[in-house]
Amino acid sequence: MNATLRQTASSMVEPLTAHGLVHCYEDSQVLRGIDLALAPGSVLGLIGRNGAGKSTLIRILLGLIQPQDGQARVFGEPALQLSDAAKERIAYVPQQPEALAWLTPLQMFDYLGRFYPRWDHAFAKATLARWQIQPNRVMAKLSPGERQRVELIRALASQPELLVLDEPAAALDPVARRELLREIALRAGEAGATVLFSTHIVSDLERVASDVAFLHEGKLLLHCAVDDTKERYARLWLPASQRAAAPTLSLSRRAHEDGSLSLIVERNARGAWPEAAQLPGARIDALGLEDLFVEIAE
Amino acid sequence: MNTLARWYHAPAWLLGRWIATPVILLLALTMATFAGTLADVFSLSATTGVTAIMQVTLAGLPPLMAAAWWNLIGGRALSLCFRVNRMRLPHLRAQLLPALVAWAVLTVLLPAVALASHGGHWGMHLALLLGAAALGVLCIALPRIVGLLLVAACLCGGMWLARTHTLAILASRALLPWEWITAMALFALTMVTCARRLRRAMCSPHDAWLMRIDTLGDTCAQLDNLHAASTSGSAKLKGGAWQRFATALGPPWALPSVQATTLQIGVLLLLTGTCVVMGMEHWHGKPIPRIEWLLMLLPLAGAQVALMVRHRLVDAAASLALLPGLGSAAQCRQRIGLGLGRPLGLFALYVLLAVLGVAFYQQLPWSWLVWAALWTLSLLALDIVAGVHAIRSQPLPEFLLCVLCFVIALPACLSLAHSEHPGIGMLELWGVFTALVGLYGWLVWRGWRRQPHPLLAA
Numbered sequence: 001m002n003a004t005l006r007q008t009a010s011s012m013v014e015p016l017t018a019h020g021l022v023h024c025y026e027d028s029q030v031l032r033g034i035d036l037a038l039a040p041g042s043v044l045g046l047i048g049r050n051g052a053g054k055s056t057l058i059r060i061l062l063g064l065i066q067p068q069d070g071q072a073r074v075f076g077e078p079a080l081q082l083s084d085a086a087k088e089r090i091a092y093v094p095q096q097p098e099a100l101a102w103l104t105p106l107q108m109f110d111y112l113g114r115f116y117p118r119w120d121h122a123f124a125k126a127t128l129a130r131w132q133i134q135p136n137r138v139m140a141k142l143s144p145g146e147r148q149r150v151e152l153i154r155a156l157a158s159q160p161e162l163l164v165l166d167e168p169a170a171a172l173d174p175v176a177r178r179e180l181l182r183e184i185a186l187r188a189g190e191a192g193a194t195v196l197f198s199t200h201i202v203s204d205l206e207r208v209a210s211d212v213a214f215l216h217e218g219k220l221l222l223h224c225a226v227d228d229t230k231e232r233y234a235r236l237w238l239p240a241s242q243r244a245a246a247p248t249l250s251l252s253r254r255a256h257e258d259g260s261l262s263l264i265v266e267r268n269a270r271g272a273w274p275e276a277a278q279l280p281g282a283r284i285d286a287l288g289l290e291d292l293f294v295e296i297a298e
Numbered sequence: 299m300n301t302l303a304r305w306y307h308a309p310a311w312l313l314g315r316w317i318a319t320p321v322i323l324l325l326a327l328t329m330a331t332f333a334g335t336l337a338d339v340f341s342l343s344a345t346t347g348v349t350a351i352m353q354v355t356l357a358g359l360p361p362l363m364a365a366a367w368w369n370l371i372g373g374r375a376l377s378l379c380f381r382v383n384r385m386r387l388p389h390l391r392a393q394l395l396p397a398l399v400a401w402a403v404l405t406v407l408l409p410a411v412a413l414a415s416h417g418g419h420w421g422m423h424l425a426l427l428l429g430a431a432a433l434g435v436l437c438i439a440l441p442r443i444v445g446l447l448l449v450a451a452c453l454c455g456g457m458w459l460a461r462t463h464t465l466a467i468l469a470s471r472a473l474l475p476w477e478w479i480t481a482m483a484l485f486a487l488t489m490v491t492c493a494r495r496l497r498r499a500m501c502s503p504h505d506a507w508l509m510r511i512d513t514l515g516d517t518c519a520q521l522d523n524l525h526a527a528s529t530s531g532s533a534k535l536k537g538g539a540w541q542r543f544a545t546a547l548g549p550p551w552a553l554p555s556v557q558a559t560t561l562q563i564g565v566l567l568l569l570t571g572t573c574v575v576m577g578m579e580h581w582h583g584k585p586i587p588r589i590e591w592l593l594m595l596l597p598l599a600g601a602q603v604a605l606m607v608r609h610r611l612v613d614a615a616a617s618l619a620l621l622p623g624l625g626s627a628a629q630c631r632q633r634i635g636l637g638l639g640r641p642l643g644l645f646a647l648y649v650l651l652a653v654l655g656v657a658f659y660q661q662l663p664w665s666w667l668v669w670a671a672l673w674t675l676s677l678l679a680l681d682i683v684a685g686v687h688a689i690r691s692q693p694l695p696e697f698l699l700c701v702l703c704f705v706i707a708l709p710a711c712l713s714l715a716h717s718e719h720p721g722i723g724m725l726e727l728w729g730v731f732t733a734l735v736g737l738y739g740w741l742v743w744r745g746w747r748r749q750p751h752p753l754l755a756a
Binding site: 059062063064065066080081082084085087088090092094098099100112114115116 | 615622
């Protein structure tokens with residue numbers, strides 16, 4: 001196999017895959033058999049409520065936590081035994097960056113940059129200046145937002161093929177958030193990087209994500225393209241007189257005080273809504289991404 | 299990669315950087331000074347008879363107890379109080395405030411009255427106890443190293459006062475008006491400083507870590523849940539008597555489990571037992587030199603250092619685990635182990651030198667030194683390995699194990715120094731040592747085999 005073929009084969013390997021991930025913290029089961037695969041070049045937004053297990057899932061996917069069952073693979077390698085070659089292609093920004101807090105941003109870049117073959121020193125310095133972060137101040141003394149931005153620069157400067165961000169916008173102001181989203185879009189669009197990020201901010205997700213996955217009660221719901229969600233899912237409203245005809249399969253089900261029922265339903269394989277949508281008084285409402293998540297999570 | 303670059307790249311350089319050599323030297327010197335002064339005082343007291351040692355005991359131990367209590371428990375309850383206040387949890391606040399007052403009465407007011415009834419002026423005793431309690435809280439609010447140095451400096455000063463009998467003279471007279479004003483102003487200033495720094499720690503995890511109140515984390519998570527429950531009306535906060543008592547103890551005992559309560563009772567028993575034994579001036583009719591106590595404290599010092607390294611390791615684990623260039627799991631283990639071993643080995647060496655200095659000065663038997671040094675170094679080494687393998691620390695078993703070793707080793711220490719058959723004491727000591735190191739070693743070995751990678755979370 002020549003070099004070009006090897007490179008093509010390597011780029012075809014799914015950057016992240018997971019099969020049957022199960023994990024518990026003491027008496028609560030956080031993940032209940034998660035299956036996931038990220039296509040190369042995709043931007044997956046992972047969304048879920050507080051404590052849903054997003055951070056745990058991300059850490060397991062990267063091999064930072066050993067799951068109780070199931071297996072995660074990064075670039076085809078077991079996540080728990082990543083080679084240096086695979087690690088060079090990954091960048092991860094944790095939710096609360098705490099490591100190396102006793103270094104200044106410049107010292108940290110100097111230190112970490114030596115580990116990565118494609119480290120972009122110019123980018124790191126320029127972005128640091130553009131984001132107005134003091135380069136010679138110990139990171140422990142930076143604000144949480146500044147710390148997170150330094151971590152983002154660190155992640156981007158290594159020019160990763162897989163960028164994993166755990167709530168990257170949580171501590172950022174709107175301007176910094178916009179910059180971050182632009183960088184993510186650039187990396188995914190121009191460099192072909194695969195991005196996985198978790199967030200609470202649905203508008204961010206709609207802006208840059210190509211796919212969305214909703215983690216709820218330990219399971220991944222709605223893993224599909226962002227553009228498909230409006231077409232595939234809707235709210236079916238049934239009056240009290242038609243409650244008995246409600247479909248058994250639905251993503252959520254809510255009974256109202258007047259006896260009516262609303263359900264989140266999905267189109268079937270033929271692209272049709274459930275039969276109950278044709279009943280007299282029944283109504284199908286299109287939902288935005290945020291409304292969809294609220295309906296399911298509540 | 300050349301040697302310098304390899305050293306530069308070693309993660310342990312990052313993890314161990316906080317133990318700069320000058321800091322280690324300063325700590326070792328302070329410990330040696332403190333050890334020497336303390337040993338000197340007790341030796342002198344033992345030779346000058348019961349009156350002298352009683353003066354030291356009466357004047358010195360209650361403030362020491364007050365400082366320890368407010369450092370371990372009261373200060374944390376105080377910081378919890380700030381958080382509860384900010385979260386507007388009136389039930390918990392109502393439990394904490396009276397408890398803090400009760401602890402103040404029990405640890406400051408009552409001892410002052412009791413001491414005054416045995417001699418000396420109540421005002422001076424009260425001032426000493428208040429100062430000690432404030433010092434205890436201050437040590438939580440200050441960065442770890444500063445707090446440690448402050449405690450060591452105060453202890454050295456206190457010992458010097460006791461050694462020159464100034465403490466006994468001071469305690470026997472009333473405070474002058476200007477002394478009252480100065481003492482109260484200092485106390486108020488200290489408490490304001492503590493309050494400001496503790497509030498700051500509430501907003502910054504890094505500050506909280508520096509100030510040694512990062513153990514608030516679990517309690518705060520519970521508080522968040524309670525807060526959510528109370529605001530949503532889905533649950534009511536219960537206030538049983540046992541919970542009030544436990545809440546009063548502050549983190550890590552607030553909102554406790556049975557395990558945490560057991561630990562808290564254990565701390566109380568240990569503190570009480572320590573004071574009782576420290577108050578003993580004779581064993582089988584012979585005076586007791588107290589240098590043995592210092593040797594017993596060495597493993598604790600080593601464990602504290604290893605614990606700090608563990609914190610650093612856990613904080614940096616995620617970043618380091620994904621860093622290319624550290625090699626396979628086995629290579630990574632080796633590099634971290636070697637890198638961590640360097641600063642900690644230096645620390646152990648300095649401690650050992652300090653002990654040797656004290657022992658030489660006190661003309662202690664060499665068997666003691668071999669035992670103390672081996673115990674310290676072995677535990678330190680095992681702690682490093684445990685840290686590398688991210689083995690979770692289990693406070694209750696570790697604490698019970700320490701108490702057990704302490705209880706077994708104490709009579710052995712005393713009999714070893716004064717018994718006609720020192721071999722039995724030495725045998726007992728070596729037994730405890732071997733059992734402890736063996737058990738700990740087994741736990742570490744088990745962790746080693748189970749952990750797929752040294753930097754992965756358990």
